[in-house]
Amino acid sequence: MAILLDENTKVIVQGITGKQGTFHARSMIDYGTKVVAGVTPGKGGQEHLGVPVFDSVKEAVEATQATASVIFIPAKFAYGAALEAIDAGIKLMTVITEGVPVKDTARIRQRALENDVLMVGPNCPGLITPGASKIGIIPGEICHKGEVGIVSRSGTLTYEIIQNLSINGFGQSTCVGLGGDPIKGIGFNECLRWFEDDPQTKSIVLVGEIGGTGEQEAADLVKTDISKHVFGFIAGQTAPPGKQMGHAGAIVHGKSGTAKEKMRILSEAGITTVRTPGEIAGKMKEIM
């Protein structure tokens, strides 16, 4: 067991013939992900990376019964690609694309909610169930199968933490990169609940950032509904207030959005907080 995906999940790659799509679809296939089809309008009927290419997601789903899709489509066209996936009956949709206008994201999110589609992202690295399957761009070689569930707003910082845990003998059940945009699909709380219910997951690592209120809501949930041990790290301790740090989501608004304040709230909820990403493994050795 793990959450969201396993070795049987059938995945479609939207934008498979593009540069990023090709590179990461290949890496997904090499990792063992069941990539059953690619979609590039106008290129239907071709084969790419040994996978059939279709003109539309609908055709790809009809031919392969895929339930998951990953989107490597430029920001201008991500809205259309995501709605297409939802309309075609995809149930797990991961949007890797960075720079999607926030109104488009909000609209995709609403359609996804109405159609019971789990949306991950946008502007995210995707997810991986080590040893089974990955959707997106998390480097597979740094992950080991194990018992730690990871949920993060960051991409590269998540890799950092995964690798550090792997080296120290803490494998992962599933790692989910939620994405750094202010409006996004699934959040901390959905993942915390799934990890709580997943027998393979024994502890959870939550990686947050300055800005937004997701970490505070997660802290509230942990207090009442999560029995597994949670470790937390918040990036952006040196960020000056009012400045946007890369992610549209990572901007400090007043006291509540600062890293320091978030760390305090997590600690109060019984979450073990660390000052550097490298400290998580050490704390885990002490506690688990």
Added chain:
Amino acid sequence: MLYEIEGKQLFKENGIPVPKFKAYSGKESIQAFVEELGSDVFMAKAQALSGGRGKAGLIKKVTASEAEEYIQSILGRDHRGKPVELVMLEQPVEITNEFYLSVLLDNESGQYLILASPRGGVDIEEVAEKYPDEIFRQHFSVYIEPLPYMFIDLGKKLGFETHTLTSFTNIMTNMFKMAQNKDLTLIEINPLILTKDNQIIAADSKVVIDANAYYRHPDIANLKSQIDRLTDLEYEAEQAGISYVQLDGDIGIISGGAGLSMATCDLLQFYGSSPANFLDVGGGADETKIEKSLEMLSTHDVKGIFINFFAGITRCDDVANGIINASKKFEIKVPMVIRLVGTNDEEGIQILEKNGINAYNKMEPAAKRIVELVKGGN
């Protein structure tokens, strides 16, 4: 954020009434403006992207004879790190009542949210604290087509009636449509004014556009505010697709991904130094972005450079090639420490080693090392 005057121009074009106004940069004839307004008293408002203009003395009601001197006194004055370059002259309005009104794309609900209060003209956060019952909130689907009837209840709660109610629902509709059509994440009017002759007028504007949607709105993307909101270096970076924020520490950083870039800044502080900047080359950065980043840091006064990549969508061979290209073109006089892991890291490290550069594979020892080097260790 837009300058007030830019926001008001958008209001005017989109059916939200505003007082008569004119931009003034210190060279035009005030007399012409006085004649156009038909009034010899008006508001002079410094245009700035930070709040607190009133308290800083940058907004004043002046007579035509005082105007010149006052305007010259505020032009060029520093307001929170930026000089005032533009002044708006505006017809004064006679106020009967002041309201607060905003439309925002709400991050928490993922929906549009209207906030309104009959207590306008003051800090809305204070109102929220002292009179929570007097702030009205209404959520709307992001797919909604706004129509006047949807805002009748809200208008009544605010105290509008008969023909002011119709004006209000029209203004609210136009404001909502403007937010949708222009990809604005916030339109705030504080205060919205009811004048003595029962007109509803926006006396201020706070408008924020989603930078991800610039490509749809080149008219807004090219406004002065959108250039002025960044320092020169930040603007240069943005043009190159790099996200750069000037900080006031010693060590320049180059990293990929906002989270890791922030954590890299944090780590320098943890080891006793401080970041000179935040720099995120973004996902899938190519050689030229790395080269550009190093160019920016090498021409800037940093005491050391820390390059920290955990590559996912970015490729380490691209990062390495960018570093080599840059070090051939620009003289890098300060210590530099590189940490490189992730996609294609073996290729990347080989490229660096061929050029006599070693790379770390862990970020903590690498961060420690650059701090030592900058502090004069060996």
